[in-house]
Amino acid sequence: MDQGNASVKIFMYHRVVTEDTPFVLSKHKNTGTTVSRRMFAAQIERLTERYTIIPLDDALAILKNNSPIDRAYCVITFDDGYSDNYHNAFPVLQHFGATATFFIMGSCLVGSGYIRWLDEYYYMLDQTRVTATLLHMKGDRFPRLISPRGRWERRLTDLVRRWPHEDKDALIAALRVALKVDVPRNLLNSQLYLSAPQIQEMHHAGMTIGAHTMTHPFALGHLPAETARQEVIRSVDVVRELTNQVYVPFAYPWGDPASYNRDIINLLKEIGAECAVTTAPGNNGSDTPPFELKRIAVYEGTEIQ
Numbered sequence: 001m002d003q004g005n006a007s008v009k010i011f012m013y014h015r016v017v018t019e020d021t022p023f024v025l026s027k028h029k030n031t032g033t034t035v036s037r038r039m040f041a042a043q044i045e046r047l048t049e050r051y052t053i054i055p056l057d058d059a060l061a062i063l064k065n066n067s068p069i070d071r072a073y074c075v076i077t078f079d080d081g082y083s084d085n086y087h088n089a090f091p092v093l094q095h096f097g098a099t100a101t102f103f104i105m106g107s108c109l110v111g112s113g114y115i116r117w118l119d120e121y122y123y124m125l126d127q128t129r130v131t132a133t134l135l136h137m138k139g140d141r142f143p144r145l146i147s148p149r150g151r152w153e154r155r156l157t158d159l160v161r162r163w164p165h166e167d168k169d170a171l172i173a174a175l176r177v178a179l180k181v182d183v184p185r186n187l188l189n190s191q192l193y194l195s196a197p198q199i200q201e202m203h204h205a206g207m208t209i210g211a212h213t214m215t216h217p218f219a220l221g222h223l224p225a226e227t228a229r230q231e232v233i234r235s236v237d238v239v240r241e242l243t244n245q246v247y248v249p250f251a252y253p254w255g256d257p258a259s260y261n262r263d264i265i266n267l268l269k270e271i272g273a274e275c276a277v278t279t280a281p282g283n284n285g286s287d288t289p290p291f292e293l294k295r296i297a298v299y300e301g302t303e304i305q
């Protein structure tokens with residue numbers, strides 16, 4: 001009997017931008033996961049030479065059956081559902097005849113008026129004319145001196161990303177006052193994120209749509225159980241309603257092993273999610289659990305191997 005040697009690499013992208021992609025390239029932001037459209041095109045060209053790019057579904061079948069393979073297979077994925085995926089990544093993928101999976105945040109669809117706290121935060125830092133202010137943060141005895149032109153902003157994101165949403169929301173509200181910025185919610189929402197018609201167009205063109213929670217909480221595994229359940233169930237429902245896909249793949253926000261747990265995996269299986277991807281690096285083989293698929297992050301300077 002054939003001994004399978006199934007192996008599939010799953011590559012992970014976030015945003016693909018050009019110089020005029022609105023509100024994406026904040027001068028304060030850690031743009032480490034952002035790739036320029038020009039570099040993206042070069043990387044996809046290289047991927048098509050080096051690999052056979054397959055849909056996530058096909059990768060699962062290869063891994064599940066431990067199929068003998070005679071070529072290198074890979075899957076391309078995108079996290080977070082920013083509109084630059086449609087404007088910059090989708091046309092390049094189509095040009096090269098490549099397929100990909102897009103993991104979207106259910107709350108962010110255009111028209112909801114919802115903005116991810118990080119996006120609001122960077123917008124305020126970019127727009128403010130305040131050079132320094134005092135802000136009292138949860139857990140601190142004394143107010144902190146904040147200077148939006150300094151290097152404080154990166155420390156803040158590291159500090160608060162683990163906070164529950166209500167604490168982050170309170171901080172953002174305090175910053176709005178301290179930094180004296182009006183946030184044009186609907187404008188940001190409509191420019192930053194994918195719309196339902198864009199998602200449907202990509203799906204009709206052969207792309208797979210996956211769920212990435214509703215609001216991108218720090219770690220599903222650390223949320224109150226019912227909150228985590230709602231983040232998962234509702235986001236999978238959003239994808240089903242948009243695409244009629246029976247099986248909906250899922251991507252864990254942040255994606256390290258601490259960000260999910262057995263209960264989340266069991267819930268995903270129960271609601272008919274097909275598989276889930278993490279951010280643990282590495283190849284996938286027949287022994288990789290389908291709800292803990294590994295991915296290789298691609299950055300601007302990544303050499304495709």
Ligand SMILES: [Zn+2]
Nearest residue numbers: 079080253254
């Ligand atoms: Zn994400």
